[in-house]
Amino acid sequence: AQTVTQSQPEMSVQEAETVTLSCTYDTSESDYYLFWYKQPPSRQMILVIRQEAYKQQNATENRFSVNFQKAAKSFSLKISDSQLGDAAMYFCAYRRGSQGGSEKLVFGKGTKLTVNP
Amino acid sequence: DAGITQSPRHKVTETGTPVTLRCHQTENHRYMYWYRQDPGHGLRLIHYSYGVKDTDKGEVSDGYSVSRSKTEDFLLTLESATSSQTSVYFCAIRTGVGRPSPLHFGNGTRLTVT
Numbered sequence: 081a082q083t084v085t086q087s088q089p090e091m092s093v094q095e096a097e098t099v100t101l102s103c104t105y106d107t108s109e110s111d112y113y114l115f116w117y118k119q120p121p122s123r124q125m126i127l128v129i130r131q132e133a134y135k136q137q138n139a140t141e142n143r144f145s146v147n148f149q150k151a152a153k154s155f156s157l158k159i160s161d162s163q164l165g166d167a168a169m170y171f172c173a174y175r176r177g178s179q180g181g182s183e184k185l186v187f188g189k190g191t192k193l194t195v196n197p
Numbered sequence: 198d199a200g201i202t203q204s205p206r207h208k209v210t211e212t213g214t215p216v217t218l219r220c221h222q223t224e225n226h227r228y229m230y231w232y233r234q235d236p237g238h239g240l241r242l243i244h245y246s247y248g249v250k251d252t253d254k255g256e257v258s259d260g261y262s263v264s265r266s267k268t269e270d271f272l273l274t275l276e277s278a279t280s281s282q283t284s285v286y287f288c289a290i291r292t293g294v295g296r297p298s299p300l301h302f303g304n305g306t307r308l309t310v311t
Contacts, residue, residue, distance in 0.1 A: 081256075084239075113297035125240075125287065125302035132297055171239055175297070184230070184255065185289075185300050187239040 082107045084174050086188035093162045094196050100147075101157045101191045103172030110134075111177030114148070114155045115185070120168040128170070131155065133177075159193075167195045200224050203288050203303035211311055216275040218306050220288030222268075228291040229271040230300065231255075231263065233284040240287065246271055278310045 083106045093099035105114070116128040131139045131148050138146050143163075147156045159166055172188040200223035210216050220229060228247055232240040232255075242255030244263040252263050260282060264272045275282055285307050289300040 086239075115297075115299055123285065123305050125289075125300075127299045127301075130297055130299055184242050184245060187232075187241070189237060189239040 082109075082174055082176070082186050084172050084186055084188035086170075086172055086191050088191045089189070090192045090194070092194040092196060093159070095162055095164060097162055098158060098160045099162055099193065101159075101170050101172075101193065103155045103157070103188055105153050105155065105172075105174045107153065107174065107176075109176050113175045113177070114146075115173040115175070116144070116146070116155075116157045117171045117173060117187075118166075118168045119171065119190075120165075125171075129157065162195050164195050164197060167193055169193075201288060201290055201301060201303040203286075203306050205306060206304065207307045207309075209309045209311060210278050212279060213277050216278050216308065218273040218286055218288075218308070220271045220273070220303060222271075222290050224290075224292070225268050226290045226292050227268075229265065230289040230291075231261075231271070231273045232287045232289060233257065233282075234287060234305070235284050243273065243286075275308075278308075280310050282308065283310045284308060 085104045112133045114131045118126045129141045143160045145158045169190045171190045174186045202221045204219045230245040231243040234240045241257045246252045246265045262274045285305045287305045288303040
């Protein structure tokens with residue numbers, strides 16, 4: 081079974097600084113997708129960024145970018161110019177490529193990010 | 198907004214009582230999921246559905262059942278609630294929009310079993 085590991089239960093960053101959250105995964109598949117979700121105190125799960133495994137180019141969404149290292153099975157999230165509103169739990173997630181519709185999203189245990197003013 | 202409504206938002210129930218959580222979507226998407234979230238465990242899949250009357254188990258399905266009699270509704274039932282089922286429950290749908298298509302989540306139901 082696929083597993084997703086987030087080795088940092090908690091991280092903190094100063095406002096306007098850059099922080100990187102780590103994520104590693106275990107899979108024997110070659111076709112898969114990776115996601116980062118954000119969960120603020122409101123409890124809402126918000127998609128931050130997504131990456132297709134076959135694409136070598138790292139995904140970027142405004143201040144959020146990933147460092148996707150396929151051989152190392154690593155998918156870290158970089159937040160630049162951190163803002164107070166970035167404070168949240170961040171979850172890394174993995175999904176196999178299409179297998180007839182039964183693909184499921186597997187989550188890591190999360191990293192709690194604190195942003196200090 | 199993917200049009201997902203979970204009800205109730207909060208519920209307190211006693212051990213041994215049956216509980217049903219409802220997930221309603223407005224856009225007729227095929228895939229729907231139930232996850233539970235617990236501290237130190239992230240989100241874990243309970244059951245999912247890939248169409249009306251088509252459901253399958255996830256990694257933590259013991260003690261739970263689901264039903265999907267209409268495309269828009271996916272029900273999660275705890276036949277006899279236990280304290281270990283105290284959790285936050287999230288429903289999610291996959292819209293198929295964007296590549297790769299992500300899951301969109303409801304706002305969650307906080308269930309407390311006393």
